[in-house]
Amino acid sequence: MKKAILVINLGTPDAPSPSKVRRYLREFLSDPRVIDIPALGRWLLLNLIILPFRPRKSAEAYEKIWTSSGSPLLEHTRAFTEKLRAAMPEGHDVEFAMRYGNPSIESRLETLLARSPAELVILPMYPQYSSASTGSTLEKVFSILKGKWNVPAVRVIGPFHGDPGFLDACASIGKPYMESLEPDHVLFSYHGLPERQIRRGESLEGNCLKADDSCCASLSWKNNFCYRAQCFETTRQLARRLGLEPSRYSIGFQSRLGRTPWIKPYTDLLLTELGRQGKKKLLVFEPSFTADCLETLEEISIRGQATFLEAGGEKLVLVPSLNSSEAWIKAAREIILKL
Numbered sequence: 001m002k003k004a005i006l007v008i009n010l011g012t013p014d015a016p017s018p019s020k021v022r023r024y025l026r027e028f029l030s031d032p033r034v035i036d037i038p039a040l041g042r043w044l045l046l047n048l049i050i051l052p053f054r055p056r057k058s059a060e061a062y063e064k065i066w067t068s069s070g071s072p073l074l075e076h077t078r079a080f081t082e083k084l085r086a087a088m089p090e091g092h093d094v095e096f097a098m099r100y101g102n103p104s105i106e107s108r109l110e111t112l113l114a115r116s117p118a119e120l121v122i123l124p125m126y127p128q129y130s131s132a133s134t135g136s137t138l139e140k141v142f143s144i145l146k147g148k149w150n151v152p153a154v155r156v157i158g159p160f161h162g163d164p165g166f167l168d169a170c171a172s173i174g175k176p177y178m179e180s181l182e183p184d185h186v187l188f189s190y191h192g193l194p195e196r197q198i199r200r201g202e203s204l205e206g207n208c209l210k211a212d213d214s215c216c217a218s219l220s221w222k223n224n225f226c227y228r229a230q231c232f233e234t235t236r237q238l239a240r241r242l243g244l245e246p247s248r249y250s251i252g253f254q255s256r257l258g259r260t261p262w263i264k265p266y267t268d269l270l271l272t273e274l275g276r277q278g279k280k281k282l283l284v285f286e287p288s289f290t291a292d293c294l295e296t297l298e299e300i301s302i303r304g305q306a307t308f309l310e311a312g313g314e315k316l317v318l319v320p321s322l323n324s325s326e327a328w329i330k331a332a333r334e335i336i337l338k339l
Contacts, residue, residue, distance in 0.1 A: 002091050002092075002093065002115070002116070002117045002118055002119075003091060003092050003093065003117055003118065003119045003120075003121060004092075004093045004094075004095070004112040004113075004115065004117035004119070004120050004121065004152070005084075005088070005092060005093065005094045005095070005120075005121045005123060005336060006095055006096070006097060006105075006108060006109065006112060006120065006121070006122055006123065006141075007077065007080065007081050007084070007094065007095070007096040007097070007123045007125060008096070008097050008098070008099060008105060008122065008123065008124050008125060008137050008141075009073060009077045009096070009097075009098055009099070009125045009290075009291060010073075010098065010099050010100065010125075010126075010133060010293075011024065011027075011028065011073075011098040011099050011100030011101040012024070012071040012073045012074050012098065012101055012293070012294075013059075013062060013071070013101060014071075014101065014102060016059050016062035016063040016066045017059055018055040018056045018059045019055075020059075021055040021056075021058045021059045021062065022051055022055035024100060024101050025050065025051065025054060025055060025058065026046070026051060027100045027101070028100040029042075029046050029050060030042070030046060031100075031132075031136055033131050033132050033135055033136040033139070034132045034136065036131075036132075036194075036196070036197060036200070058294075061294060061298045061299075062294060062298075064297075064298050064302060065294060065297040065298050065302075071293075072291070072292050072293060072297060073291050073292070073293040073294075074098075076291035076292060076321070076323040076324060077096050077098075077125070077291050078096065079323070079324035080096075080290075080291065080323065080324040080328070080329070080332075081094055081095065081096040082324075083324050083326075083329045084329055084332055084333065087329050087330070087333050088333060088336070089337075092336075093112060093115060093117060095108045095111060095112055096108065097109075099133075099136060099137045099140060105137075105140050105141060105144060106144050109141070109144055109145070113148065113150070113152070116150075116152075117152050118152055118153065119152055119153045119154075119155065120152045120153070120154045120155070121154075121155050121156075121157065121336060121339065122137075122138065122141055122154065122155070122156045122157065123157045123332070123335075123336065124137045124138065124156075124157065125290045125291065126159070126288070126290075127159060127160050127161045127166060127230075127234065127287060127288060127290065128159055128161045128190070128227050128230040128231055128234065128288055129158070129159040129161075129225055129227060129230060130193055130197065130227040131197060131200070131201065132193065132197065134158075134159065138156060142154075155339055157335060157336065157339060159230060160335055161230040161231070161233055161234045161287075162219075162230075162233055162234070162237060163331065163335060165330065165331030165332075165334050165335060166322075166328075166331050166335070167234070167237045167238060167241060168241065168327065168331065169322055169325065169327035169328045169330075169331045170238055170285065170287055170322065171238055171241035171242055172325075172327045173319060173320060173322065173325060173327065174238075174242060174283070174285055174319045175242065177283055177317055177319050178242060178283060181281055181283055181315070181317050182281065183281045183282055183283040183317070184278075184279040184280050184281050184282065185248060185249065185250065185274055185279045185281075185282055185283075186239075186242070186244055186248060186249040186250075186282075186283045186284075186285065187249065187250050187251075187252055187267070187270060187271075187274070187282060187283070187284045187285070188231075188234075188235045188238065188239075188249060188250070188251050188252070188284075188285045188287060189251075189252045189253070189254050189267045189284055189285070189286055189300060189304075190231045190251070190252070190253050190254070190286070190287065190288040191253070191254060191255050191288045191289070191295060192253035192254055192255050192256045192262045192263055192266070192267075193227055193228075193253075193262060193263055194260050194261070194262050194263075195209055195260075195261045195262060195263055196260070197227075198226060198227060198228055198263055201225045201226060201227075208223070208226070209228070209263070213232070215229065216228050216229040216231075216232040217232070218233075219233050227263075228253075228263050231251065231253075231287070231288065232251065234287045234288075235249070235251050235287070238285065238287060250265070250270055250274070251265065252265050252266060252267030252270040252271075253265065253266060253267060254266070254267035254268065254295065254299060254300070254304075255295055255299060267300075267304070268304070268307060271304055271307045271308045271311065271313075271316075272307055272308075272310075272311040273311075274308065274311070274313065275307075275308050275309070275310070275311025275312040275313040276311050276312055278312070279313060280312075280313055280314040280315065281313075281314060281315050281317075282308055282313055282315070282316045282317070283316075283317050283319060284300055284304070284316060284317070284318050284319065285319045286300065286318070286319070286321060289321045290321060290322045290323075290328070291321050291322070291323055292320060292321045292323060293321075296318060296321055297318075300316075300318050301316075301318040304316060305318075
C-alpha cells in the first residue's frame with residue numbers, strides 16, 4: 001500500500017528583506033489561531049501597529065542568520081525530508097511544506113495526491129501541541145482536503161513531546177555539549193504563548209497557570225492539551241536523561257509579543273537573573289524547535305547571549321536543534337511506522 005507523508009514546519013520568509021518579511025508576517029499573523037482576538041482588532045493590530053514597523057526590524061534579524069543556501073529553517077527541513085525519504089521502507093513517499101510561506105501545504109498536497117496514495121500521513125514538526133501551531137496546521141490541511149474529490153485515509157502524528165526516540169535524540173545531541181562546556185546551569189527555553197491561549201485549552205476550569213506550577217507538575221486528562229504542561233514534561237524527561245537535578249536547570253519561554261501576559265517564566269529575564277546569580281557557563285536547549293531558525297539562532301544565540309554576558313555571565317552555548325541528525329531521522333521513522 002502506497003503511503004504519502006507530508007512533513008510540515010511553521011514557515012519562513014523567502015528572503016531577509018522587509019518586503020518578503022512583510023508578506024510572510026501578513027500571512028502568519030492574519031491567522032486567527034495565532035492572534036486570537038476579534039477580526040477587527042486583529043486587522044487593526046496587524047495593519048496599523050505590526051506591519052508598518054516590524055518587517056524592517058525582523059528582516060535585520062533574519063539577515064544575521066541567513067546563509068548562502070537561504071533560510072536555515074527551510075534548509076534543515078529540506079535535509080530532514082530527504083534523509084527521512086531515504087530511511088523509509090519502500091512504498092513511502094515523503095514531501096515537506098510550510099504552514100506559512102513556501103513551499104505551501106496546498107502545493108505539496110497537490111503533488112502527493114496526484115500520485116494516488118492509499119494513505120496520507122501528516123507530520124507536524126512541533127513536539128508540543130498548541131492551537132497556534134499544530135491546530136492551525138491541521139486546520140489548513142483539512143480545509144484543503146475537503147475540496148478534493150478523492151481523499152485517501154488520513155492519519156496525523158500527534159504531539160511527540162514524550163516520545164522516547166525524540167527525547168533520546170535531543171539528549172544525544174546535548175550530551176557532548178554538556179561534557180565540553182561543563183555548565184553551571186542549563187536552561188530549557190521554549191517558544192511562548194499568550195496566557196489566554198493556554199486557558200482556552202484547559203479541560204478543568206480554574207486549574208490552569210497556578211503560581212506554584214502545580215498544574216504543570218504532571219500530565220493528565222485535565223491538561224493533556226496544555227502546551228506549558230507538555231513543555232514541563234519534556235524538560236523533566238530530558239533532565240533525567242542528562243542526569244540533571246532540579247537545582248541545575250530552569251525552564252523559560254521566549255518570543256513574547258505585545259503587552260498581553262505570556263506564559264512564564266520569561267527566557268530573557270531568566271538570562272539576566274542567572275547572570276546576576278553568578279552563573280558563568282550556561283547551556284541552552286530549545287526542545288520546542290525541531291529545526292534551527294530565527295528563534296534559536298538569533299534570539300538566543302545572538303541576543304540571548306548578549307543579555308547573559310551583560311548580566312555577568314561568561315559563556316552561553318546553544319545546543320543545536322534536531323535538524324537532520326541521524327538520531328532524529330531514526331526517531332521520526334519509528335514515530336511514523338508505529339502510527
